[in-house]
Amino acid sequence: VAHRLFQVDCYLWSSIMTLCLLHTQNTLTSFHLKPTLPVPPLQQTCEYYLAALTPIVDPEELNHTRKLLEEFQKPGGVGERLQKGLEQRTKKMENWLSDWWLQTAYLDYRMPVVVHSSPGVVLPRMDIFSLRYAAKLIAGVLDFKSMIDNETLPVEYLGGKPLCMNQYYQVLSSCRIPGTKRDTVVNYTLVKRPPTHITVVHNFQFFVLDVYNSDGTPLTIDQIYIQLEKIWNSSLQTNKEPIGILTSNHRNSWGKAYNNLIKDKTNKESVRAIQKSIFTVCLDAPMPRVSDDMYRTCAGVQMLHGGGSRWNSGNRWFDKTLQFIIGEDGTCGLIYEHAPAEGPPIVSLIDHVVEYMKKSEMVRTPMVPLRMPQKLRFHITPDIKKDIEEAKQNMNIMAHDLDMKVSVFSHFGKDFPKSQKMSPDAFIQMALQLAYYRIYKRCCPTYESASLRMFRLGRTDTIRSTSIDSDKFVKAMDDPNTEKVALLDKAVKAHRAYTDMAIRGQAIDRHLLGLKLQAIEDLAALPEIFMDTSYAVVLHFNLSTSQVPAKTNCVMCFGPVVPDGYGVCYNPMDTHINFAVSAFNSCQDTNAARLAQALEDALLDIKTLLEQTPKAKL
Template sequence: MPILEREPPKGRRESYVLPKVPVPPLKQTLDMYLSCMKHLVKEEQYQKTKAIVVKFGEPGGTGELLQKKLLERSDKTYNWVYDYWLEDMYLNQRLALPVNSNPAMVFPKQNFKDRKDSLRFAAHLITGVLEYKERIDTRVLPVDFARGQLAGTPLCMKQYYRLFNTYRLPGHKRDTLVIHKPGSTEQEHIIVACKNQFFVLDLVVNKKKLKEMDILTQLEKIVKMAENSEERQPPFGLLTSDGRTEWAQAREVLIKDSVNRESLAVIEKCLCVLCLDNPSGMEVGDTSRALLMLHGGGHEKMGANRWYDKPMQFIVGEDGVCGTVCEHSPFEGIVLVACTEYLMKFMTGSPSKMGRATSVSELPTPARLLWKTTPHIQDLLKASAERLQRLVRDLDMDVHKFEVYGKEFIKKQKMSPDAYIQVALQLAFYRCNGRLVSTYESASIRRFHEGRVDNIRSATSEALAFVKAMTDEKASLSVSHFSYLVPQLLGYSHYTVHHAITGLGIDNHLLGLREIAQELKMERPEIFTDETYVASNQFILSTSQVPTTVEMFCCYGPVVPNGYGCCYNPQSDHLLFSVTSFHGSTETCSAVFIKALDEGLVEMRDLCRKSNKPQSSAAPAASKAVVNNQGAGSKLPSTLQKTGK
């Protein structure tokens, strides 16, 4: 079994054995699948789906065969779902990485006096990156432990070890996640992007690591070199912003020339990318900063000053717009948060060491990466630029700070902030569309070896009952309607605690059964071609809680053309939302969604306040029945704390 270690007190090292991801019972998954979808599809379609699912799960049927094969796979591997999940979620996807896949973390706005001030910040940031990577390489990062439910359970740390030593290589049908050996001498450099040019900054010279002053000196040289128009190269970073198949085809053309081949190899093995951006010319607010992180503003601004295949890409703008945009396949948001919070605390708590330079007599001039172009390659660059620009124009983003109350108010109601906000999101969507849809919320399964995530399906039947009560019966809304909220949160919590985060969620299991059928070269079982299954995987509402303890926030794009991406960050006295959609969809509008979310959160607060007042009469029998169906009274138990945040 795999062993993880942490840095314990008094120098004593402890180790922990992580269990395998379980294979859920087949009947449990099928029953839960029907339960999750019953209220989201028309009755006629549900009855058709139910018959298909019953047939699939019959003794001796297709489902039992696939379940048996999945159990055999589990016996032979540490994590039966990891490869299936990675390919399905990321590597098989053909959409462009910016907006569609890569999330961004937006740092606090910096107030740089001049360009050199921004370079000092960048040099200090890279110094922090190197310190953090050393902690990773020497395995001294403390192991993360679960909080809330199953508190104290150690979590898998492998995602941390892939922050800096991975690269997503484009493929015609499927990408490849390349993993370099930790501490490899091939990774003793970073790539610096400046004015759409790419430079190699070696971090070790004559076997000595560069000091912060030396890094600043090299960055100053790079800026000066980038200003030399006579040596300027075409904006090859644009190719990485394209669809994955288009980029793979373009890369095949590039590597026919040895110069291009060598430049690509250097980039693909770098530690990280540092993007030194010019002032954007945009009004600097939360929304505009988030847009610049996600797509750079297109080829007319900083969209070409990026290399989107590299997992860790740090952005330092001369106008103080800073953050990181990440290729998401090697790690989840919580790992990104841990890394960036470490860096932010390093930046503020560790003074910049701009003392005397290293004893290296003379630092070599950073190398500019060279490219050989042809008319065909120029056409490819032009096409990539046009497609990026269309994506930039289509993205509808609204970063909103809800300041009426924060998570402390929610906790005082003895409710989980995460569950409460999920209910508010369902209410907002229902107000805008008159229905609920399949909703994605990531649930970490890092308590298992190489665990990534499963899905919390928060669009429950209880959520539908609540949003209908809040909307359709608003005219007669009374304190008794608060009881609709109680069973929803209980049902949501039950699914979260006992299924998704304990490896018994339905999405990974159904994915595994589907992929096993494909490996056996079976005709795809009807359960996976059924309209309900297709709809169940169209996540029109894609959500994620990404809480931070320092001033920064996460954002990402929608995962379907007619959907919303909603990342939220609950703080003590406010709630921060980053909502995205596409202008091209007539079904969505980020500002309208935010307005509905605001109104719903205020109404939920008012309902909470009313419910806390002494009541002269009991709740109506119908409302009581809803509560009793959950096997609980009106008081919410402490188990509602999903992650302890």
């Protein structure tokens, strides 16, 4: 889809633009009109790079890096040559970054997608488990799919500018395919006969469920419900090999196991049916009962990895782009494979599905007999059995290592920062900086995702929340003799300014990556700035964070990106904030509950600070 209309001559392109403008600004076709991602000025990136390093490296290292950057920027030097290479790349490609980013951030990444890459989403708990709930959810996703297929999904805007909607085409009927050195992503929406089935997995057993009638209309909720009942009743035995747990393994190991698995014709056909499906629905066994206070945290764990081989980790196909999870104990949510899309399109889909499920059901139609959903068969050889056992062990290690805390900050939501004329996101990020500083007495590199969807095929860049101004604020916050409010105000504004830079394609991280990859592509020696200690430090994100706002009262969660780091995701609602904080138990210096508590304290302390300060001082 991303390439449908770009290979046209100027006359046709002009005609398409005119037709789109005459037709409507609110359809997916307008994503073709996005500008291309710019390459920021080299000097600007170098200056901001030094500023980003200032609060996180010592002065001696900073001075060394400054000298390297001066050499890098010399007229006619290596930096100028690489910059010109990137600028030439923009003339030849729809997006100079997107292919590189997909490969380096995802497909070349060899750690398991579970915990290390794929985010989960915790939805509000069901009052009671019901296959009818699952049927409604499936119908809601199909309703959303119809808007994608018909290109009637309203275009999203940011700062009054339309966003590229390409990612919406990537989340359905797509799947990651493992390789022994590099993965691929396959999207089946553009094939001659796009898939008309979903996969449903229960007790580790996979089924193909056709969700369209022969005339192309989607099944009704009643029809889907009856089909789910058939699947449920024919998969009550649990003594099946959890074939899906293979997808949780290290990518190289899974790539080898995958090649072995699909040597068998039946196995290959079953795997292809899962890969080609529109999406997957996981009907999970109940997890161990916990207190209401712990429920959200346990649900977050279930969404991210399924609880281990003893529970639901085998009830997944982690390579599938979109998997909805519905547990017998009322838990519900999803996990998605991150390579094709970012969080906002996923959350937009969720918001639509949740609203769809609130509608009263339409008058029931006369039931047409439907054939039994097809159960997918797998021949388990001794070698495959060995691979499954290895994946089970590795999954259990990951499950035990993940330290998670999902909580609701109920004292205020985005309404309070707005009342102070502050960006809610910047406000929360400064609280996070303060929480981390109070625990570790230092600032750390902080990643916050910024959308590049103002540009054609745009993905993300990095908002660097740790700044010279945030550093001054957090150090002053617990000092009674400083003007804390002015420093907070300056830090919030600095964050807002860098955010604006990032979404306009002017941040430093993807530009630096591009310069590095351009050098590699040119087969040139890697510039010293990329072998410098500072570059390793600046990319070691102890805090990996993301704001993923939703209308639905949900929260996204993901694992840390470094062994001694945290993953922090948040959904600011009007009167409360949903947080998910993760860490690794194998690191003695990190603790998810401790950071979550420090974050709550920091939010309250900043609120008190602002309320105690006369407005005239602001």
